[in-house]
Amino acid sequence: MPGQTDSASRRLLGRLRGALAEPGAGQERLDRITTIIAEQMGTDVCSIYLFRDPDTLELCATEGLKREAVHQTRLRVGEGLVGRVAKTAQPINTGNAPQERGFRYMPETGEEVLSSFLGVPIQRLGERLGVLVVQSREGRQYSEDEVYALEVVAMVLAEMTELGAFIGEGEALAALHQRPVMFHGTVGQEGVAVGHAWLHEPRVVVTNPIADDPEKELARLGEAVDRLRVTVDEMLSSAPLGDKDQLQVLEAYRMFANSRGWKRRMEEDIARGLSAEAAVEKEQSVARARMQTVPDPYLRERLHDLDDLSNRLLRILTGQGERTGAERPADPILIARNIGPGELLEYGRALKGIVLEEGSVGSHAAIVARAFAIPLVLQASRITTEALNGDPILLDGEQGIVHLRPEETVAAAFRDKMAMQAKAQKRYAAIRKEPAITLCGQRIALHMNAGLMAELPSLESSGAEGVGLFRTELQFLVRSKVPRRSELAALYARVIDASDGKRVAFRTLDIGSDKVLSYMKPQEEPNPALGWRAIRVGLDRPGMMRMQLQALIRAANGRPLTVMFPFVAQLEEFRAARDHLLRELDREERLGRVLPERVDIGAMLETPSMAFAPRQFFEEADFISIGGNDLKQFFFAADRENERVRRRYDTLNVSFLTFLEQIVRRCDETETPLSFCGEDAGRPVEALCLAAIGFRALSMRPASIGPVKHLLRKSDLSEARAVIDAARATGAQSVRPAVMDWLRRRGE
Incomplete structure (x- = not known):
């Protein structure tokens, strides 16, 4: 039967x-x-x-x-x-x-x-x-x-x-795979790029799903599986003997590659009429369906291994992963369903742009892309299906638009846009060493954000006066285990060396929410953004915090040290974190180690509660940096990862500007240095308005410093403040229309 x-x-x-x-x-x-x-x-x-x-x-x-x-x-x-x-x-x-x-x-x-x-x-x-x-x-x-x-x-x-x-x-x-296609996605990192598609996991096109000769297909499958097993054995034999994590992954690969059940199921599919490629893909679909329903992270990872093996087997069967034409182009724009920070770091600055089908603005990939200033578009649905290696592609990271195989008219318009931007960059380069002094004589300190050693050369090339935020979590995210104190101390020392005497504000470990360490037990939380993250993790896991603080103290080695604690929600949290740092300074002194020349201890104001904190908070903090991205999402109760709501609320909303002004006044009263750090600080119009309401320090990605400085140097803050106040008096919801009209009248 x-x-x-x-x-x-x-x-x-x-x-x-x-x-x-x-x-x-x-x-x-x-x-x-x-x-x-x-x-x-x-x-x-x-x-x-x-x-x-x-x-x-x-x-x-x-x-x-x-x-x-x-x-x-x-x-x-x-x-x-x-x-x-x-x-x-x-x-x-x-x-x-x-x-x-x-x-x-x-x-x-x-x-x-x-x-x-x-x-x-x-x-x-x-x-x-x-x-x-x-x-x-x-x-x-x-x-x-x-x-x-x-x-x-x-x-x-x-x-x-x-x-x-x-x-x-x-x-x-x-x-x-020949027609022009346009994709609308989400802006992950601004910028434009022209290049050719390079798929992180190239899609294998199965053009023969139905078998002509089952016996022939069975033979093809057997030969391909044998080749796959040899490949996995070679990977295992060449793996570093001391890397237990890599060896475990490869052992799992070998277990699946030698699975008789996996091969038997594919043979049964061929017997029913499928080609070898279609049989592999059918079992791959089953694995992917299971991945979506299995709650256990270990089992999900094992099913991911099977999915990866299926891709390898398909490439062997079709030869599509072995063609000489599959060499990476000189101007690659990476296309992937999603990608981890370690994998993205391996590509480094070679990429012209990145397009992902998944991901979020706070994802690891987005953090690394911003670190390298690589234009990034997220949520570009189906692009991995449509694109083939080598396809011409245009990426507009300012509009969240991707043109695959564009028509010449579109390509010409895109080239014109890039030419205009190149012209503007020359203007910014001309004022790189000039201070950001407004027409009314106010000096605005412009700092850059960073998280990788590779970004530090931008201190000089961008004209930044220092590093307003150095994210320390990337070194934890890209590893399979907790880094050693000596490794962190060496890295932080190199960062201070590279800053050449300019101030570097090290933010302590900001994990949790969307930044999950692979070697920490995942926390099932209904709302991770409001959950166990940042300073809350540090205070509950003091061992990790002490280790990082010791590394920072040793890295300073007699030089000034600036440390700020993230996501502080009440005065006692700041005091507890500061006490940890003071105790470590005492301990290092008792051990006879060289202490920093000076230590500035600050906090990131990212929760609305701290705007109403006791006066002692503003007096005890050596400085305060507003974390604009988080503060705005909590102020408006709008998740910045949710495209349906995050764009509904404007930074230049009158309510938000009034709220920020209150923080400025409280810091002025206690003479506490205040800065604004985040994406909005790097947008020229927003930066101008922030300066107009009293901010004298802004921290942003390096590429934004030129455009922001250019506008500030051509503006009078008292005039900008008058425009803001006039718009507020009319009952306007946002001051943006009035400010933009004022800038247009000035020819900006």
């Missing part, structure tokens, strides 16, 4: 292959497919629904329903049985469809009351593309073999859909 089922499955796939090979428009192909499936499976109806947009399914072909309903009948995800399949990505198999939860009768399709229903998702590697349905009048449940056969057909349809088999009027299968 299994042999007969396998034979029927192969016959169905064989007929589909013939239908896809025949010439004709995309709609003709879909119509032929539904007819073949209905005939082969002996059902009254076969229908194909494809996603019109992320929330809507459209009936695109049918055998057995009214042809007039094609491209007219639409369902929301979750609506009816078809919508349920789309939402859950799980098959529904029932012999009594009208009694099923969520059943919906669609009279516009001419549908009779059909008892049996079998719907399976059309998806590729976890990406939903549609739903394939068969229905019959008789009340029966479809057998496991029939469900399997329809799932295999749905997988082939997914592959063909991605290859463009059903688009346009008779377009070639590869058309999907």
